[in-house]
Amino acid sequence: MSAPTLGNSNKIVIPTATNMVGDYWENLFTAKERGKQVVWYNGSAVNPIFQAAGLEWCHGEAFSARLAAQQLEKPAQLAGEEYGYIGELCSYARTHLGCAVLTKQAKSEDENGIVGLVDQQQLASRLPAPDFFVNAYAGCSTGQQWDEISYRVFGKQVPIFNVSLPFLPSNKPDAGYLRGEEWEQASRYVADQLHKLIAFLETMTGRPFDWDALRQNMSYIKRASELRREAMALCRAAPTPATYWDWIASIAHINFMPAGPELVQYFADVKTEVQYRLDHAIPGVRNERYRLYFDGIMNWNKLGWLSRKFADADVAVVCGRYTHNAFWQEPHLIDTEDPILGMAQHYLLCPTNHGVKTLKHLTNRDCVDYGIDGIVFHASRTCRAFTNPQHLLAKSAQKELGIPSMFFEGDVADASFYKDEILESRLAAMLEGIDVRRSRV
Numbered sequence: 001m002s003a004p005t006l007g008n009s010n011k012i013v014i015p016t017a018t019n020m021v022g023d024y025w026e027n028l029f030t031a032k033e034r035g036k037q038v039v040w041y042n043g044s045a046v047n048p049i050f051q052a053a054g055l056e057w058c059h060g061e062a063f064s065a066r067l068a069a070q071q072l073e074k075p076a077q078l079a080g081e082e083y084g085y086i087g088e089l090c091s092y093a094r095t096h097l098g099c100a101v102l103t104k105q106a107k108s109e110d111e112n113g114i115v116g117l118v119d120q121q122q123l124a125s126r127l128p129a130p131d132f133f134v135n136a137y138a139g140c141s142t143g144q145q146w147d148e149i150s151y152r153v154f155g156k157q158v159p160i161f162n163v164s165l166p167f168l169p170s171n172k173p174d175a176g177y178l179r180g181e182e183w184e185q186a187s188r189y190v191a192d193q194l195h196k197l198i199a200f201l202e203t204m205t206g207r208p209f210d211w212d213a214l215r216q217n218m219s220y221i222k223r224a225s226e227l228r229r230e231a232m233a234l235c236r237a238a239p240t241p242a243t244y245w246d247w248i249a250s251i252a253h254i255n256f257m258p259a260g261p262e263l264v265q266y267f268a269d270v271k272t273e274v275q276y277r278l279d280h281a282i283p284g285v286r287n288e289r290y291r292l293y294f295d296g297i298m299n300w301n302k303l304g305w306l307s308r309k310f311a312d313a314d315v316a317v318v319c320g321r322y323t324h325n326a327f328w329q330e331p332h333l334i335d336t337e338d339p340i341l342g343m344a345q346h347y348l349l350c351p352t353n354h355g356v357k358t359l360k361h362l363t364n365r366d367c368v369d370y371g372i373d374g375i376v377f378h379a380s381r382t383c384r385a386f387t388n389p390q391h392l393l394a395k396s397a398q399k400e401l402g403i404p405s406m407f408f409e410g411d412v413a414d415a416s417f418y419k420d421e422i423l424e425s426r427l428a429a430m431l432e433g434i435d436v437r438r439s440r441v
């Protein structure tokens with residue numbers, strides 16, 4: 001097994017006035033001391049609604065991903081295992097449920113609601129107990145069960161609200177991406193539930209909902225998203241000025257950071273940096289010879305490792321389903337004066353919530369737009385929602401575009417499923433195939 005070097009990957013680092021993500025978590029950890037209510041939620045980015053309601057929010061997947069990226073996930077996973085959650089359960093859910101178990105234990109020992117005091121240092125988590133749960137999970141049944149089980153861990157004492165997000169099979173004649181009766185109906189159905197969620201929040205907080213704050217939040221998010229998409233589009237150039245790993249590095253920002261001028265500034269700075277690199281011929285990978293698409297949810301334990309691994313093989317991973325087809329990716333849908341419908345539509349646009357017809361359309365479209373040579377499928381062991389359609393997508397890219405692909409196993413937040421030798425040998429084989437194909441043209 002060869003360890004990746006440090007030299008070839010040229011990642012974007014945006015200096016900000018504050019450490020946005022670190023400050024966000026620190027702020028959350030002190031929520032109880034400041035007398036704030038805390039909501040735990042999974043799935044869709046309903047956080048602008050929480051922000052307008054004056055709440056503090058903890059996104060379950062984000063917290064698990066944070067622990068995994070810091071290699072701090074094990075204590076929570078062990079707590080989950082002792083409680084009875086098997087290793088084949090989604091590792092986001094398993095890690096966060098382990099945190100719930102530790103939080104519950106700490107709560108009964110010490111009513112401050114702080115995660116297991118003994119494990120506090122190790123977990124670096126200090127996760128405040130929830131005042132209530134909101135579930136808004138699209139395209140995966142684990143999400144609903146995850147919150148349902150959290151609700152039970154807390155003795156069914158903590159209220160829960162579930163936003164139901166219907167799957168979009170898109171198999172009717174008029175159905176397609178952002179169009180057709182299915183899309184229109186589902187959009188209205190979810191928008192209606194968001195109004196009910198807001199009524200629920202009014203009950204939980206005892207305050208009227210601040211609609212002006214929501215409109216303001218969504219105007220910041222819309223602008224941040226526009227800048228992000230514009231910066232992504234600059235990466236159609238070859239060599240690409242930024243890579244998929246750069247977009248991964250800013251997932252937290254677009255997914256659950258508070259909406260505000262700082263968020264807009266962050267993505268304005270990202271775009272400026274990408275444009276600067278383009279103008280000065282500074283590539284994201286120093287010797288780009290191959291351009292790949294990455295399909296699959298992120299392997300947070302291996303983030304730096306993977307980015308260097310691909311760069312060492314002169315591969316620019318340019319775009320992917322997780323980054324380019326998620327997270328406020330269609331900002332034109334957001335009407336900042338009346339944002340609920342556009343929000344509902346984004347919640348439906350989760351990349352696990354589409355039938356294969358739409359997924360093929362999105363993948364093949366991006367492969368053409370970004371000049372992709374091949375696809376890497378991260379077959380996340382415990383995330384079936386992402387993995388299920390991958391072989392069909394691989395076939396479609398091969399048949400429609402002549403693009404080869406490779407698979408490697410890993411997981412979202414459990415390092416034990418990753419096998420470096422498999423990634424290495426399959427990547428080498430695919431790149432060789434691309435070389436042979438090029439030599440014939």
Ligand code: SF4
Pocket residue numbers: 090091092093139140141142143297352382383384385386412
């Ligand atoms: S299985 Fe995948 S989509 Fe489902 S909750 Fe886990 S990470 Fe999310």
